[in-house]
Amino acid sequence: SDTHPVPGTWYNQGRVRMLWDLPPFDISGIKGYSIMWDTSPTTVPREHINVTGNVSEFLGPRLRDGSGWYFHIRACDNSGNWNDSATTFGPVCIDTKAPSGLSLRIGDGSGYANDALVALSPDAPDPQPGSGTGWMAFSNDGTFWTDWLPYDSALSGWNLTDYRFGGEDTDGPKTVYFKARDVAGNEVTAENRTAATVFLDRRAPDGLGIAINDGSEWTNKADVTLLVRASDPEPASGLWRLGLSNDGVSWSGWTDWAGTAAWSLAEGAGGADSDGLKTVHLRVMDRAGNIAGPASATIFLDQRPPGQLGLLINDGAGFTNVSEVSLAVHVVDPEPGSAGLEMAFSNDGSEYGPWEPMAELRGNWSLVTGAGGKDSDGNKTVRMMTRDAAGNLGGPVNASIFLDRVRPERLAIAINGGARYATRPDVDLSLAAEDAEPSSGLRAMQFSRDGTVWTEWEQFSPCRTYHLDGPDGPRTLHFKVKDRAGNIGGEGTATIILDTTAPFLTGVVASGITPRSAVIMWQTDEEADGAVDYGPTGAYGMSAANGTFVTSHSILLTGLLPATTYHFRVTSKDAAGNGPARSSDITFTTTSKDDFVPPMISDVKVLGLSDRTAVIGWRTSEPADGLVEWGPTEAYGMSGRDSRLVLVHSLTLGGLSPSTAYHFRVASSDSSGNGPSFSPDFTFTTLARPDTTPPVISDVTIVAFSDRQAVISWLTDEAADTVVEYGTDQGYGKRAVDRALVLSHQLILSGLAPSTTYHFRVHATDAAGNGPVTSPDFAFTTLALPDTTPPVISGVKVLDLTGTSALVCWDTDEASTGLLELGTDASYGISVEDGAFTTRHALLLQNLTPGRTYHFRVYSTDLSGNRAGPTGDATFTAPSEPPAPGVARLGPLDLVMAAALLALAAAGAALISRSRGRAGRGRTD
Incomplete structure (x- = not known):
């Protein structure tokens, strides 16, 4: 065959032209042929001429595609002879169809490539029966193609950017074109070619x-x-x-x-x-x-929360009285911790405050206004949460404290069960206070003697023994309590008078002696009662008492026998129960004649005035009671009485009206019932407004001192009481008091120690309660030895002699009291006294009988009890008629001078410059 020359080879033509040679040995010639196409190599065509003539070629019918076609030929000559066998050509392979259904995959088919060199996976199926795909070609642009390459299902190293085949060296979408041809030479048509696209990306993200x-x-x-x-x-x-x-x-x-x-x-x-x-x-x-x-x-x-949490409020205190507290924090973040710890706090465990940086001490957390707090006292719990930087929460941990912001109240203190006096320095205290609920409870107490310096806090107890330091005198004990939260209550105070010594007796005298009575007088250095034991012998046998607590004592002894010597002693016991203190045995002799002379009244004064009160003072020549009658007219209408038998009198008139003139007179009766003696009428006018001015203290003087006693005197510009504080330093500690309201003040300080320096100051409060005013500090030093020498009396004279009165004056070389005995003969029978200590003495005698001659003698007793006198008997005669011209008499100016001397003597107004001569004597300048 010239169309399919090689048997077994694929050809893409469907009709086969066969060529053959004529047989060279046939005699009759060829008549025709029997030709046949089938798929068997051994077929012998039947004896049937289907091709006539003597031909040598044949174009067969179109055969279907396949690989097993055979051509069989058998010749017949003109004689009708057939070849015994057929001649066969084949196999003839026919493939008229190009590959179809082409596909192409670039790389893994993902559509992306990160390299220009890729692997191609082509696929070009050849329809069967077919010769099979034998060739392939590729292009990057569909125009410029590679040469035909043997067909393979995989091609590596295809360059998507190869410019020879239409490529460009850029990234982006790349298309590869693919065509195929089978073995028989059938090539896919342009429209049946295929292509694949890939995204070329050679840059990493x-x-x-x-x-x-x-x-x-x-x-x-x-x-x-x-x-x-x-x-x-x-x-x-x-x-x-x-x-x-x-x-x-x-x-x-x-x-x-x-x-x-x-x-x-x-x-x-x-x-x-x-x-x-x-x-x-x-x-x-x-x-x-x-x-x-x-x-x-x-x-x-950090997956582990903070641990070992600890929280202390106020360093672990159980109580507080302030709502703001300090929180001590302890937290450990387990290793390896994320650190960055924070903390948050809450008062109720529900509402927390903001997160704040971790600190060992967090101050000013409020138990009331802090997150979840309530404004109430009681047990308070603070809760703490912690978190680390990773957000791990630790806690809560809590701590509690009792908030108590109410201080204890109703403090009460009683010393010795509320007694007024203590006779021992060690006293029993009864203590109480209330701590309002919710209560932290009473914890501690402290004490102070002055409200300024306090003892250390001690455990509270309702009972305690306390030692009162210092000398005798009033003691005010201040008491404070503190609850467990530290609230300090107000002060409780109690006052008691510490009095560990019996009263000190001075100035014991028998005065106002008559045939059947006598007045026994003495002073004590503190308020005390008084009693007199008396009788014809030292065994006494009789007594008289006065239970009133005073410093100046006078007791009337009655039922005595005339011209009889009596022994007596006085006793006093103070309000604290100390004592009784007893004097030595003393004697006096009653007179033989009855006393029919009433007391003489002198020195009547209005000592002090306010809008509603007046203080009236006067003196009597012998111990006597006192009476004041007063009213808006000389008819008086009101009266006040003091039944004490004294020499110096003071009565306060109350219930007066402001800016009102009042008349008054005074009267006194002695122990014999003589009297009353009446003064003339006097007047005063009350102030328009209340008296708010305190008294003015002046002329503070140390009148006399011995080894054991001292006499202090001073003046005030209005009637005031008499108070001296004294002691061995300026803390003083002891007091001497006389509540009588007077202008001229004098007090005896007793119980002193020899050769000791004492400080003192005086106080004064007037009738209106103004004061006390206080003087500066003064000091003196007691003598080393007792004074045993009596004073020396000199210059006894009678001045201002009238038909009914006389002024008897004398001097002493040391401050002492004065006593004058008077009578119409040398048996005397009348006594006039002045208990003030002075060196210049003046006693006014009144109610004398004109033309009568009087006998008198004087005595003086110093601070140590040394008595001078009596002086020799002296006489004067009260004039019966006015003196003749040229006779020396005291004129008005002399009377004024005498009155001044009397006032000075009564006041003891002297300035002690230094101590000279005998013990206890000072020269008066």
Whole structure:
């Protein structure tokens, strides 16, 4: 065959032209042929001429495609002879159809490539029966093709940018064209060619970033959320996948790209289940397979909460009286801790305050206004939560304290059960206070003697023994309590008079002696009662008493016998029960004649005035009672009485009206009932407004002193009481008091120690209660030895002699009291006394009988009890008629001078410049 010359070879023509040679040995010639096409190589055509003539070629019918066609020919000559066998040509392979259904895959078929050299996977099926695909060719632009390449299902190393085949050296979409031809030479038509596109991306992603938990520095959970970012430079294949690692060595599988990823710091690739600094690594792949990274981020993993929590309020105190407290905090963050600890507090466990940096001490936490607080007292619990930087919560831990902002009240203190006096320095205290609910309870107490200096706090007890330091005198004990919260209550006070010594007796005299009575007088250095034991012998046998507590005592003895010597002693017991103190045995002799002479009244004065009161004072020549009558006219209408038998009298008139003139007179009767003697009428006018001015103290003088006693005197510009504080230092500690309201003051200080310096100051309060005013501090030193020398009397004279009165004066060389005995003969029978200590004595005698001659003698007794006198008997005669011209008499000026001398003598007004001569004597200047 010239169309299919090689048997067994594929040809793309469907009709086969066969050529043959005529047989050379046939005689009759060839008549025709029997020709047949089939698929068997052994077929002998039947003896049937289907091709006539002597021909040598035949174009057969179109055969269908296949590889097993055989041509059989058998000749017949004109003689009708057939070849016994057929001649066969074949096999003839027919393939008239080009490959079809072409496909092409570039790389793995993903559509992306990160290298210009790619692998091609072509596919060109040849329809069967067919010769099979034998050739292939490729192009990057469909125009410029490679030569025909033997067909293979895989071609490596195709260059997407090869310019020979239409490529360009740029990234982006790349198309590869593919055509095929089968073995028979059938080539696919242009419209049946195929192509595949791939995106060439040879640049890896950039801009990689990773954040763990939004960039947090800490976490308390191993499971975290990653925020990742990257960009793929244009022309971009696009981000495709990401990979993660905890150590940069072991990586997770590639996962689809997303902006977030869930990741475990412990179980993720390369992770470890331990706390500490954790690093997460990120790799990114684009669709072309370009890999970028790693990028990394760190976070501190802390899965253990803070521990060993401790909380103390006010250093562990159980109570507080202030709502703002300090909190001491203790927290440990287990290693490796995330640090950055914070704390928050609550008063109720529900509402917490804001988180604040951890500190060992948190001041100014309010139990009331802090989170969850209530403005009430009682047990308060503070709760604390902690958290570390990773957010691990610790707690709560709590501590409690009792808030008590109400101080104790109703403090009460009683000394010796409320007694007024204490005879021992050790006293029993009864103490009480109330602590309002909710109560922290009473805890401590302290004491003070002056309200300024306090003892140390001590455990509270309702009963306690307390020692009163210092000398005798009033003691005010101040008492404070403190509850457990530290609230200090107001003060409770109690006053008691410490009096551990019996009264000191001075100036014991018998006065106002008559045939049947006598007045016994003495002073005590403190208020005390008085009693007199008396009788014809030292065994006494009779007594008289006065239970009134005073410092100046006078007791009337009655039922005596005339011209009889009596022994007596006085006793006094103070209000505290100390004593009784007893004097030595003393005697007096009653007179033989009855006393019919009433007391003489002198020196009547208005000692003090206010809008509603007046103080009236006067003196009597012998112990006598006192009476004041007063009213708006000389009819008087009102009266006041003092039944004490004294020489110096003072009565306060009350219930007066402001700016009102009043008349008054005074009267006194002696122990014999003589009297009453009345003074003339006097007047005063009350003040328009209340007296608010305190008295003025002047002329404070140390009149006399011995080894054991001292006499202090001073003046006030209005009637006031008499008080002296004294002691061995300026704390004083002892007091001497006389409540009588007078202008001229004098007090005896007793119970002193020899050769000792004493400080003193005086006080005065007027009838209106103004005061006390206080003088400056003064000092004196007692004598070393007792004074045993009596005073020396000199200059006895009678002045201002009238028919009814006389002024008897004398001097002594030391301050002493004065006594004058008077009578119409040398048996005397009348006595006139002045108990003030002075060196110049003046006694006014009144109610004399004109023309009568009087006998008198004087005595003086110093502070130590040394008595001078009596002086010799002296006489004067009261004039019966006015003196003749030229006879010396005292004129008005002389009377004024005498009155002044009397007042000075009564006041003891002298300035002691120094002590000279005998013990206890001072020269008066």
